[in-house]
Amino acid sequence: MHTELDTIVLNQRCDSPMVSKTLETARLPNIPVLSVSVKDAIKQKLDSISQLKWESDQENAFVVGDIGEVYRQFLRWKALLPRIEPFFAVKSNPDPMVVKLLQSLGLGFDCASKAEIQIALETGADPSRIIYANPCKQASYIRYAAQQNVAKMTFDNADELYKIKKFYPNAELVLRILTDDSKSLCQLGIKFGAPLDTVDHLLQTAKDLDLNVIGVSFHVGSGCYDQYAFSEAVNLARGVFDKAEAMGFNFSLLDVGGGFPSADVTDGVTFEKIAAVLGPTVDALFPPNIRVIAEPGRYFVASAFTVCTNIIARRSKINNEQPSFMYYVNDGMYGSFNCIIFDHQVVQPHVLAKDGHFAYGEELEEKHYECSVWGPTCDSIDCLNKKTTLPLLSEGDWLYWNNMGAYTVCSSSQFNGFKSPEILYTNTYC
Numbered sequence: 001m002h003t004e005l006d007t008i009v010l011n012q013r014c015d016s017p018m019v020s021k022t023l024e025t026a027r028l029p030n031i032p033v034l035s036v037s038v039k040d041a042i043k044q045k046l047d048s049i050s051q052l053k054w055e056s057d058q059e060n061a062f063v064v065g066d067i068g069e070v071y072r073q074f075l076r077w078k079a080l081l082p083r084i085e086p087f088f089a090v091k092s093n094p095d096p097m098v099v100k101l102l103q104s105l106g107l108g109f110d111c112a113s114k115a116e117i118q119i120a121l122e123t124g125a126d127p128s129r130i131i132y133a134n135p136c137k138q139a140s141y142i143r144y145a146a147q148q149n150v151a152k153m154t155f156d157n158a159d160e161l162y163k164i165k166k167f168y169p170n171a172e173l174v175l176r177i178l179t180d181d182s183k184s185l186c187q188l189g190i191k192f193g194a195p196l197d198t199v200d201h202l203l204q205t206a207k208d209l210d211l212n213v214i215g216v217s218f219h220v221g222s223g224c225y226d227q228y229a230f231s232e233a234v235n236l237a238r239g240v241f242d243k244a245e246a247m248g249f250n251f252s253l254l255d256v257g258g259g260f261p262s263a264d265v266t267d268g269v270t271f272e273k274i275a276a277v278l279g280p281t282v283d284a285l286f287p288p289n290i291r292v293i294a295e296p297g298r299y300f301v302a303s304a305f306t307v308c309t310n311i312i313a314r315r316s317k318i319n320n321e322q323p324s325f326m327y328y329v330n331d332g333m334y335g336s337f338n339c340i341i342f343d344h345q346v347v348q349p350h351v352l353a354k355d356g357h358f359a360y361g362e363e364l365e366e367k368h369y370e371c372s373v374w375g376p377t378c379d380s381i382d383c384l385n386k387k388t389t390l391p392l393l394s395e396g397d398w399l400y401w402n403n404m405g406a407y408t409v410c411s412s413s414q415f416n417g418f419k420s421p422e423i424l425y426t427n428t429y430c
């Protein structure tokens, strides 16, 4: 059933005027959005570079963001988890075009800080559609949330309750519980989440302080590869709802957090598999009057961004009489590829242009050589792929890297003077 729905969603085209209008309103003034394939957007950029041959910075790395892909992910969510309202986790990619599109589509936002709340509000989000989902918050940020009427916020410890009592006594509090995150790429449980044996004490403290606790949240970990992690966590949340009810609370919100895989995950635990378990579990355990939200980040953005890097240098070596190569490209571990360290990603280069031949999407049928790919800084940790094979490439050729939209550009630094890459936009939905 899910596969069928999936196909319908993916094959839809924006022939409906409403869809075109939404995508149109999502455009930001002064930022052009192409209406071509990612391949053609990249080609146009490379062609423009060769015309400006002697301009400095011309071969800088660049990124193509496909807002149509973000839109397809929205449709997929609506089709497969219609009851669960997504609050986009801004931290995963606070790109203004992405945030604007999701705001236009009526999504909420999961914000981790004052700056992220500002992004959501400035984009037009209603404060009621924001959750300040950081269980340990700076006091002045809580006060800022109070000034802006951003009432929903998470907590997982008693000290936070005393702080919130001081700065925002009317906040709508969501108790983040600790659930099993052992089947996720990035485990968050060592830092956040109230162990279940502390729940009684926390709820009693909230009661004594006359605070308004409205529900439960959890996060199964980012990059979750076990669909049952979600259903087990929903079961635990149900237990906390029951406990709270017995203590006189009237909970109305369940927040199932983030951790949903992006569109590039087509094998193993896909979004479809998670939805097929999560949706029915929520329906079985929570009556329709309970509002259910989620905080997906990676899900919406990972597959929507492609990074293109220029080979700025090459070092040739002979290993056991076999030639091998070290390629140096102009975005690296301290830039967009920080996801290798912070997000445990394994990234794979593809040939974009070789000797002036545009090769996007092509399997070049020529001899491949063992090689490694390195970022541009002077640090030896700055290695993007230690061992792969590529055709023989030279300085000036290009590589591209798919699925670079989550936890990449947003957490990059300018170490060694390398700026974050320019972002170009296209919309492949039309």
Ligand SMILES: Cc1ncc(COP(=O)(O)O)c(C=O)c1O
Residues within 6 Å of the ligand: 089, 092, 110, 133, 134, 188, 219, 221, 222, 223, 257, 258, 259, 260, 295, 296, 297, 298, 299, 406
């Ligand atoms: C509180 C919270 N919510 C949501 C997310 C988004 O997670 P994901 O990108 O895996 O959906 C994160 C990621 O760290 C998080 O810490």
